[in-house]
Amino acid sequence: MGxxxxxxxxxxxxxxxxxxxxxxxxxxxxxxxxNLREELKKTRKKAQELAVANRTxxxxxxxxxxxxxxxxxxxxxxxxxFTSSMELLDVDMKRSLEIGQDxxxxxxxxxxxxxxxxxxxxxxxxxxxxxxxxxxxxxxxIDTVDLKELETEIAQVDQMMEEMEMKVxxxxxxxxxxxxxxxxxxxxxxxxxxxxxxISICEEEPKETVEGETGLMKVFAGIIFTVVLLIAGxxxxxxxxx
Amino acid sequence: xxINTLSQDGVQRQQMSCxxxxxxxVISMQDPDMGIKLRNQRLLITVIPHAMTGADIVEWLxxxxxxxxxxxxxxxxxxxxxxxxxxxxxxxxxxxxVDDSPYRFQMPYYWMSTRWPASELxxxxxxxxxxxxxxxxxxxYEKECYNAxxxxxxxxxxxxxxQAREQLRASKQRRKAxxxxxxxxxxxxxxxxxxxxxxxxxxLITLTKNTLAMLIQCSLNAKCAIKYIYVKYCEQYQPHDPIxxxxxxxxPWITDDIMFWxxxxxxxxxxxxxxVERWSFSFMELLNDPMGRKEFLTYLKKExxxxxxxxxxxxxxxxxxxxxxxxxxxxxxxxxxLTPGASRWVNxxxxxxxxxxxxxxxxxxxxxxxxxxxxxxxxxxxxxxxxLKSDLYKNLFARAIVPQETxxx
Numbered sequence: 001m002g003x004x005x006x007x008x009x010x011x012x013x014x015x016x017x018x019x020x021x022x023x024x025x026x027x028x029x030x031x032x033x034x035n036l037r038e039e040l041k042k043t044r045k046k047a048q049e050l051a052v053a054n055r056t057x058x059x060x061x062x063x064x065x066x067x068x069x070x071x072x073x074x075x076x077x078x079x080x081x082f083t084s085s086m087e088l089l090d091v092d093m094k095r096s097l098e099i100g101q102d103x104x105x106x107x108x109x110x111x112x113x114x115x116x117x118x119x120x121x122x123x124x125x126x127x128x129x130x131x132x133x134x135x136x137x138x139x140x141x142i143d144t145v146d147l148k149e150l151e152t153e154i155a156q157v158d159q160m161m162e163e164m165e166m167k168v169x170x171x172x173x174x175x176x177x178x179x180x181x182x183x184x185x186x187x188x189x190x191x192x193x194x195x196x197x198x199i200s201i202c203e204e205e206p207k208e209t210v211e212g213e214t215g216l217m218k219v220f221a222g223i224i225f226t227v228v229l230l231i232a233g234x235x236x237x238x239x240x241x242x
Numbered sequence: 243x244x245i246n247t248l249s250q251d252g253v254q255r256q257q258m259s260c261x262x263x264x265x266x267x268v269i270s271m272q273d274p275d276m277g278i279k280l281r282n283q284r285l286l287i288t289v290i291p292h293a294m295t296g297a298d299i300v301e302w303l304x305x306x307x308x309x310x311x312x313x314x315x316x317x318x319x320x321x322x323x324x325x326x327x328x329x330x331x332x333x334x335x336x337x338x339x340v341d342d343s344p345y346r347f348q349m350p351y352y353w354m355s356t357r358w359p360a361s362e363l364x365x366x367x368x369x370x371x372x373x374x375x376x377x378x379x380x381x382x383y384e385k386e387c388y389n390a391x392x393x394x395x396x397x398x399x400x401x402x403x404x405q406a407r408e409q410l411r412a413s414k415q416r417r418k419a420x421x422x423x424x425x426x427x428x429x430x431x432x433x434x435x436x437x438x439x440x441x442x443x444x445x446l447i448t449l450t451k452n453t454l455a456m457l458i459q460c461s462l463n464a465k466c467a468i469k470y471i472y473v474k475y476c477e478q479y480q481p482h483d484p485i486x487x488x489x490x491x492x493x494p495w496i497t498d499d500i501m502f503w504x505x506x507x508x509x510x511x512x513x514x515x516x517x518v519e520r521w522s523f524s525f526m527e528l529l530n531d532p533m534g535r536k537e538f539l540t541y542l543k544k545e546x547x548x549x550x551x552x553x554x555x556x557x558x559x560x561x562x563x564x565x566x567x568x569x570x571x572x573x574x575x576x577x578x579x580l581t582p583g584a585s586r587w588v589n590x591x592x593x594x595x596x597x598x599x600x601x602x603x604x605x606x607x608x609x610x611x612x613x614x615x616x617x618x619x620x621x622x623x624x625x626x627x628x629x630l631k632s633d634l635y636k637n638l639f640a641r642a643i644v645p646q647e648t649x650x651x
Contacts, residue, residue: 014401015408015411015412017405017408018405018408018409018411018412019408019412021409021412024351025349025351025352025424026349027350027351028350028351031420077400080398080400081400081401081404084398084401085401087363088405094358095351095358098357099350111272111273111277112272113269113272113348113349113350114280114291114292114347115292115346115347115348116283116290116291116292116293116346116347116419116423117349117423117424118419118420119416119420121416123416124415126415127412128412172397172398174397176396176397177396177397177398177399177400178400179399179400179403180392181388181389181392181399182373183399183403184370184374184403184406184407185374185377185378216287217286
């Protein structure tokens with residue numbers, strides 16, 4: 001059905017937007033590299049494909065005059081989700097252009113900000129592209145070449161958003177969200193699925209590193225204690241038997 | 243689509259120049275030879291590089307800029323205040339301490355920027371993520387912000403929840419050290435851009451809000467004359483408001499029927515009831531309507547005080563007319579109305595007359611104001627109430643028609 005298809009596509013776009021933001025944050029820091037630039041390019045292209053697909057589907061659904069009022073309200077809600085996603089993507093693309101220009105990679109005295117992040121972002125990009133492993137095949141000067149493409153893509157996205165604003169008459173303030181405050185504490189899997197399962201989304205992060213450390217220390221102490229007890233027990237047994 | 247000021251303005255807005263200077267300094271701090279000495283931060287099992295002490299920062303600033311201790315400390319404080327460097331030990335305390343307390347650089351994405359100010363949507367996503375991570379245990383101030391945002395951007399709340407979950411899932415893909423750094427950085431960014439209010443200040447603010455609400459309640463209950471005047475005005479004019487009451491025969495913009503304008507124009511034979519009724523609201527209403535003015539003039543002629551209205555009209559003409567014609571107009575007025583023994587002499591008190599005659603020597607736009615005001619109040623107090631009680635007015639009111647409503651086409 002049209003609605004379910006829409007929802008899965010929106011989920012995918014949402015996922016790619018989140019991953020793209022994650023990658024853009026890493027720009028200019030010590031985790032910036034050729035690979036990151038290529039990952040950004042690929043994620044961006046994927047995001048754009050999904051955006052165009054979503055837009056065509058949603059505009060077709062909204063143009064249909066013969067849908068019921070409930071259906072229309074639902075499609076308007078999905079439309080607001082879509083436009084919010086596009087806005088985030090737009091801002092992130094513009095920021096990645098700005099930061100990419102400020103921090104070129106192939107410069108003799110390159111000064112990337114040493115922020116403490118040194119790992120690679122391959123897994124994030126792989127999640128965005130829905131592949132197991134990323135393949136890197138770009139040439140060495142991707143950071144400058146890509147920026148020009150990025151400019152044209154930003155212009156395209158801006159134009160698309162303007163068209164959307166003109167052609168589709170949806171009042172975003174009239175849409176009521178389905179989720180209430182605190183809804184993120186119950187976890188659901190996707191936009192459409194409203195099953196309330198208690199799937200843990202993220203592992204328990206130590207609230208502050210100090211607390212986490214004391215917790216770990218307790219665990220270690222416990223392990224060492226039991227090991228010592230075991231050794232004592234075994235030695236005692238051997239002494240008695242020998 | 244939300245009104246997105248960023249997409250149009252983001253490219254044209256300039257970064258504040260002081261921020262650009264700070265960015266350049268931060269970049270020069272990264273120099274492997276001449277930059278700040280960096281150490282590793284040791285958490286129990288994870289080691290995170292690129293930490294520096296407060297003392298290192300101040301020392302570098304002194305060496306680089308050749309300045310005194312005090313000045314270096316002050317500049318260092320600015321870096322921490324604007325979020326380019328954040329403390330690791332006490333994240334909520336954004337000050338620079340000149341000892342071995344650790345600090346770290348902030349990501350370029352999270353640098354303070356006038357081109358990309360922190361948006362409400364992002365803050366909502368951050369709070370939602372924090373809510374998930376802390377299982378609902380947000381601090382008081384953050385809970386308030388969360389609820390306020392939920393009300394304000396309610397239409398995108400689904401998106402906020404979805405995006406918060408996805409961003410957490412994406413960050414799970416990185417290794418533990420990077421995840422810790424990311425969390426600290428995001429927290430530092432929002433501490434700079436949405437500084438929390440201290441508990442005492444918060445109590446003070448809620449107390450002030452409550453007292454204000456109480457005061458407003460009291461003033462509403464009290465007999466406020468201004469309120470009554472306003473209410474009376476609204477009640478009086480409501481039947482005359484086409485938006486509130488609709489207008490007969492029909493609103494021309496909707497039915498394409500211009501009867502309404504035709505029936506209310508100056509030279510119509512029989513006016514509408516509403517129009518005539520309106521003349522009784524105030525003297526100004528009567529004078530503003532050309533037909534009303536004409537009727538009033540007819541009445542005044544019967545009372546032999548028509549010269550008052552003519553004088554008033556002539557003064558209006560001087561006030562609102564061409565500057566070049568003012569001297570001749572004023573002269574006319576003087577000849578017709580103010581000279582003793584003039585054909586249409588108006589009865590002004592001696593003080594005003596003296597003042598006006600004095601001013602006539604150097605005529606300007608407002609020279610006749612005092613005299614005009616005198617005559618205006620004379621008419622308003624004397625002739626106007628009598629006109630409203632007169633047969634002329636009552637007959638006109640009886641003759642006035644109520645137009646029939648035309649059907650929409």
